Amino acid sequence: MRIALLLLLTLLNCSKEETGSPSKPDTALATPFASNASNITDNSFTANWVLVPKAESYLIDVSTSNSFSTFVTGYSGLEQSATTVEVTGLSSGITYFYRVRAKQGTEITNNSNVITVTTTGVQAEDPTYLKDKANTLANPFFVGVAVKANQLTEGSSYDVVLKNEFSSITAEYEMKMNPISTGSGSYSWEAVDKIVNYGNNNGINVHGHALVWHNAVPDWLSNFSGTDAEFALEIKKYITDVVTRYAGKIKSWDVVNEAVDDNGNMRNTIFLQKMGSNYIKDCYQWARDAANAAGDTNLLLFYNDYATSTNIPKQNKVFTIVDDLMTSNLIDGVGFQMHNTYLSPTKEQIETDINRAVVLGLKIHVSELDIQVNQNNDITYLTEERSLAQKEKYKEIVNIYNALPEANKYALTVWGFKDNESWIPYSTDLNHPGNDWPLLYNNKFELKKAHTGFLEGLD
Ligand code: XIL
Numbered sequence: 001m002r003i004a005l006l007l008l009l010t011l012l013n014c015s016k017e018e019t020g021s022p023s024k025p026d027t028a029l030a031t032p033f034a035s036n037a038s039n040i041t042d043n044s045f046t047a048n049w050v051l052v053p054k055a056e057s058y059l060i061d062v063s064t065s066n067s068f069s070t071f072v073t074g075y076s077g078l079e080q081s082a083t084t085v086e087v088t089g090l091s092s093g094i095t096y097f098y099r100v101r102a103k104q105g106t107e108i109t110n111n112s113n114v115i116t117v118t119t120t121g122v123q124a125e126d127p128t129y130l131k132d133k134a135n136t137l138a139n140p141f142f143v144g145v146a147v148k149a150n151q152l153t154e155g156s157s158y159d160v161v162l163k164n165e166f167s168s169i170t171a172e173y174e175m176k177m178n179p180i181s182t183g184s185g186s187y188s189w190e191a192v193d194k195i196v197n198y199g200n201n202n203g204i205n206v207h208g209h210a211l212v213w214h215n216a217v218p219d220w221l222s223n224f225s226g227t228d229a230e231f232a233l234e235i236k237k238y239i240t241d242v243v244t245r246y247a248g249k250i251k252s253w254d255v256v257n258e259a260v261d262d263n264g265n266m267r268n269t270i271f272l273q274k275m276g277s278n279y280i281k282d283c284y285q286w287a288r289d290a291a292n293a294a295g296d297t298n299l300l301l302f303y304n305d306y307a308t309s310t311n312i313p314k315q316n317k318v319f320t321i322v323d324d325l326m327t328s329n330l331i332d333g334v335g336f337q338m339h340n341t342y343l344s345p346t347k348e349q350i351e352t353d354i355n356r357a358v359v360l361g362l363k364i365h366v367s368e369l370d371i372q373v374n375q376n377n378d379i380t381y382l383t384e385e386r387s388l389a390q391k392e393k394y395k396e397i398v399n400i401y402n403a404l405p406e407a408n409k410y411a412l413t414v415w416g417f418k419d420n421e422s423w424i425p426y427s428t429d430l431n432h433p434g435n436d437w438p439l440l441y442n443n444k445f446e447l448k449k450a451h452t453g454f455l456e457g458l459d
Helices: 002-019 130-135 157-165 190-201 228-245 270-275 279-293 312-327 347-358 384-402 449-457
Strands: 034-038 045-049 057-063 076-080 084-087 095-104 115-118 142-147 168-171 181-183 205-213 252-257 300-305 333-336 339-341 363-372 409-414
Touching: 034 095, 034 115, 045 057, 045 095, 045 115, 076 084, 130 142, 130 157, 130 449, 142 157, 142 205, 168 190, 168 409, 190 205, 205 228, 205 279, 205 363, 205 409, 228 270, 228 279, 252 279, 270 279, 279 300, 279 312, 300 312, 300 363, 312 347, 333 347, 339 384, 347 363, 347 384, 363 384, 384 409, 384 449
Parallel strands: 142 168, 142 409, 168 205, 205 252, 252 300, 300 333, 333 363, 339 363, 363 409
Antiparallel strands: 034 045, 045 084, 057 076, 057 095, 095 115
């Protein structure tokens, strides 16, 4: 009997709730759940979400940024009573994000989950060739790219892009000491010959990189057991033989690369240890002497280093070395590597740094340009926002370079062709934490916005 009574009471209670009790407040609106987009075209898509009971309408946001820092015009809290809306007037090949809130009277819920959608088609970039545009300038300069010998096969995609777009090449690694020097007085020239001949036969400038670099010391020299004087003679012989072989064929050499440490002191390399603090000057003297002896009195000698725009102690030390070489008339230019990010260095930092070489009357080589967009590993694909930020940074550096006086211009070299072959992603040298997209072409060799940014920098 008691059980029957309890059951009756429970049933009465339930039916009361179902019919809605005036004495009980309405439950809060549930936060909506956005579902995938449909009907995706080149310039529109349909945004969808799941119905929220009791909602009178929904507020939709659409953005090109997943942080919704800006909104697509007309889609900031757009009010809609259905559970779907057609988003129109978009661009092709762009990634958009949408989210939704539910509304009833004055009550508005939190944002739903965010849905990502990419419109179809590819965004056409300006197909103008870089060197063509650079060559129309009042004061033109070489537009360079880092290459590998195996890319230079006639008819390969690299060969086609290179001949169309670039007027200068640097070997990405095959002209460093460890691949060339196989022992005292013995050399492996094959890859270097291929790169140099390719440049010479196609009217493309060849920049030599790099005669002396602490990261490219061959094992036989790292383990050298002779005296320090004998070690110095080996370096002299190496520099002399390489410069002599390519005299008149290579227009410029990075003689010493990265001699300054990040703490602003001389880097404690095997060269400093065995040859003493005068080693830099010695190397430049040997390079100059070899070129002159081979009849090339126009060889340009560069000092090349990285991060000097942001690291002022390092910048100061580099210019101490440069000043010293200037005093002995042993330097013609400075290479600023510019392995930059979409955030750094600033325009002012770069200008201040480069200007220190300009006032000395030296040639400027932006020698290894690439621009990271994922240095903090916070994206998993190249977002629209990052792609545009990278484009602006490419435009900025090209613009800075193009504004240099004629006498200081030499070359602006990009460090590779396609993103997926760049040295940046997952680089242990750089402690890079993930994937990245730092160059002008994507994995399919299509032009990126960065390429358009480069072109716009030449305006
Ligand atoms: C890098 C190349 O990109 C890599 O392929 C190679 O394994 C190591 O060197 N500073 C320089 C360049 O001067 O020579 C370096 O190039 C990148 C940093």
